[in-house]
Amino acid sequence: MAKADPKSRDVKSLRPFLKLLKETRPPYGLLVLAITLSVISTLVSLVIPMFTKGLVDGFALSSISGLQIAGIAGAFIAQTIAAGVSVYLLNYAGQKMVAGLRERLWRKLLLLPVSYYNDSRTGESVSRMTNDTGIIKTLVSEHAASLFTGLISIVGSVSVLFYLNWKMTLVLFTVLPLSALILVPLGRMMYRISKGMQDETASFTANLSGVLSEIRLVKASGAEEREYESGRASIGRLLAFGIREGKVGAWISPLVSLVFMMLLVVIIGYGGMQVSSGALTAGELVAFILYLIQIVMPLTQLTTFFTQIQKAMGASERIMETLDHQEEHYEGKEAEDGGNLPITLANVVFGYKSEEPVLRDVSCEIRPGEVTAIVGPSGGGKTTLFGLLERFYEPLAGSIALGGTSINDFSLSSWRGSIGYVSQESPLLAGTVAENLTYGLDREISPEEMKRAAAMAYADAFIEELPNGYNTDVGERGVKLSGGQRQRIAIARALLRDPKILMLDEATSSLDSKSEAVVQKALSNLMRGRTTLVIAHRLSTVVNADQILFMEKGKITGRGKHEELLREHELYREFALQQLQVAGPDDAAGSDAAELDKREEDTGHGQNSGSGRRSAHPRVGGRLFEG
Template sequence: MSSKPASFTKNPLKGWVPFWRLIRETKPSRSALAIALTLSLSSTVTALIVPLFTKNVVDSFSLSSIGVPQISLLVVAFVIQAVTAAISTYMLARVGQQVIAGLRERLWRKLLALPVTYYDNHQTGETVSRMTNDTAVVKGLITEHMTSFITGIISIMGSVAILIALDWRMTLVMLTAAPLLMLVMVPLGRKMHLVSKSMQDETAQLSGVLSQVLSEIRLVKASNAEDREFESGMKGIRNMFKLGLSEGKVQALIGPLISLIMMLMLVIIIGYGGFRVSSGALSAGDLVAFILYLFQIMMPASQIAMFFTQMQKAIGATERINETLIDTEEVLETGVVLTGANKPIVADHVRFTYESGGEPVLDGISFVIPPGKVTALVGPSGGGKTTLFSMLERFYTPTEGTIRLGEEPIDSYSLRSWRAAIGYVQQESTLMTGSVRDNIAYGTEREVSEEEIQRAASMAYADRFIDQLPNGYETEVGERGIKLSGGQRQRIGIARALLRDPSILMLDEATSSLDSESEHYVQEALRNLMKGRTTIVIAHRLSTVIDADQLLFIENGRITGRGTHAELLSSHELYRKFAEQQLQAQTVQ
């Protein structure tokens, strides 16, 4: 087990502090809470009147003693109790829903602000589980158990106060149940905390597996990997089943043990009370009132016990939520606002490793990318080209060295303005669920007109297929753009970049996986996009970057050659082999 659960067993209150702090930070409505608590108090006080009424009836029982006023008083008490209980329950449920909505808002805002490095180390499904499953546990505690906990506390305190006034000796005998309850509930609460925390972890892991498999279901089916993925999912399901059984055992013990203790107390009260009645120290009405108040203590005590078991589950969920909330996030607005990026991009002895002490992905590279020119990154796979792109987008920070725009380090500019200056077209453009129009305008911070969207689509040669779609620009593209072809997705991605009008353009060889017709249109669209912009291209095929102003040959994290195509052919042996191999491949085709 981890150190956190171990520390909890030594100090049960330790896990409650961050839980209540988290709830408090959502700023629940104090007025709604005050109204709910006031009504709960009224409802409970009204319920406490009934045993006293019964006591008087028993002590002076006769038909003449039960009249219309007494019956009316009892009916009014029941009606007031029902109405106040209903309103207070609704108010507390409303506050609970507001708390969870606020918590989910904080989490969602945080997840969008976390850097790419966070997602490198956390599965998407696990992260989604924090947003849905963990918050659902907290919601269940507040909306389903908080009401009964508050009313139960009030009911027990009121009942005990009245019982002390009636007969303090009998009350003292009854209160011996409290230490017995603590002996039962404390170890069970600790066990529930450990089990529930493991359950939340296992749920998150299973969500990660399901999310990954279902998002790549075409690969699974094409690879005949259904059986393998079924077993992968079943492993998590079996683990959750075992943890669920452990949780069920704890819950199965709580109810019967509390009932056993309470029934024991009932027997003691009846026996001891009967003795005191027979001796004249207690009236029959007092004994009846004691028994009724005991039941008003027994039911709330059971509900409070369930509240504390659910509380342990909520604490386990809260620990994971807090871990996400305290993680370092990106700050978009801090820094100088970038107003013009028509300057050279300079890398000065940049070194980068993904893990401390690990092998460097980039090992002291230096280069200058001139403004308004095309620079191509070429070389074998795994050389560090994609990592360099990520660093230019400031997804990662250099372990050593600096990247500058002109004379200023790029991290001196605000992250929002820096990324707004960059247009990125991936090897396979990713689309979001929504319409064609939504995807072209995606990420544009200003209001864009219909004419601007259509002009961008036209320059990207996307209007040629958009006009043929069933609903034109309103056509839904499906999850990740699955309803469109690769070439169509690329052209929408280029239209999106054109609409942003970036100063710096980054292309991850956007034509490498397209058929010849789609490649033709995409190449034409890219020419429109590259005009007058600082362009950096990851080249998988040398034929697409022969005319680049500068080529940087990157292998094993180092730049081993730089120059034009002709210069590298004559000076760089590995580049020459690359060029010859691709030329031979094209000749064979």
């Protein structure tokens, strides 16, 4: 198979970078002004050796006119001012560009679907935001002008050298092509190394973020040594890339110095002979050497520029991969009647990978104002079903509709705004209790309204006992609060949202009996008058549900009330026998019911479970939902 042309490969690698620059909309006016000033500074520097030539050839202070001195001084001042202003403007333009790029990337990261984060580690996204954008900023603010000024300096110097002495100038071209043959391959090597280092840096950042965010798990598992070795290995790989980068850099700098010294020796030796023969003046030789410096120094800058642009190309590829990823679709009409219309799932198929379905032909109706419980073995697809209802994912086949209208026709903000979600983890952000209670709300919440919601969630008592009350910092991910306290704050937050549809995902499964009893009371307040979906492993919390869906292996294999499933669904009956110690479907023995009542009184499981519309202590066996 024919190898790709290196030039075409370089152009292809440059396209993402150029596209990114164009889409970032840099301040072109400032860039043009900054580069123009750099060019002016370079042009002035091309004139200075000619003044020096006249000075050396005159070789007497009496021959130097005041105009010459003023001209030299003016040239130096103009060059200094132009260069200084250019550096500032380039840095300003670079900072503006990277700020705009980070803003655009941050917006993109927030609009990307949940499926993107299933396949991408958080630390890699952080690396895109910080390291990769920083590389592009460095290129624009520190190296962009060197491309134009370097080329002008080289072309201008070579042109003047041809004017001064074309024979000596031709001698230069015996050395410069040789140096290019060496430096260009080194630049390509630097590109590959930089790309690998950026990948490894992103991976290392991802590992750091993951470990430090779960430091309690690390310590509880005694995994400090394991994580140390893993981090040490990543640091070692970064070190290897850094050493390789250093080796390439170690070749580039000495080679440039070698080229310069070779040229200097050749020019001084050959020029000295020209001066002694009278073919060249001493001033011309000095000017020749100064112009030589103005060729070699830009060559060094251009080498650094091409090294940096190789890094920027690698960074641009990764940033563009993120920016080109499909966003969530936010447009649509308002979902105004979410609590008054049924939610219908018809033949829904979904898998995180298309070839591995998690949900298979799921069909059901969630009736408005009622409690629908979803139970079944772990891995059956219950939480995945919630993810589809929240539109974190799109079904591969089938449809989900609200009152006959596909939920995809509603705007994401209005659809998710009509849903209150309380999960087992009850995630909180670093900040105060008040900030977490009002998180995501687009309206002002008065202190009285906040306290009223906290009271309904049975959270007001413990909040007021905190050192600063509602202004107490909860720590990263809410670590300063207990599980029950986090759960009640999540419930209060849902109450403030006033959702039409309520989704509870194992909301009490990780709590002790005392906390569960309080949270169950809070949930009863939250569920009142709302369409409610409940995922539960413990049947004691959902036996009062209006409808129970039994899911296993991605399918709904049973539906109905508790007594119906107890009678007709073998696996549900097995679950009930294990958890509730109930009698069989044909045995209405009251002793088992009494035993269950006593068990619920001891554990607190029976307090305010279900929708709050029926007895907290369901009778199982022959007389269900009595009270």
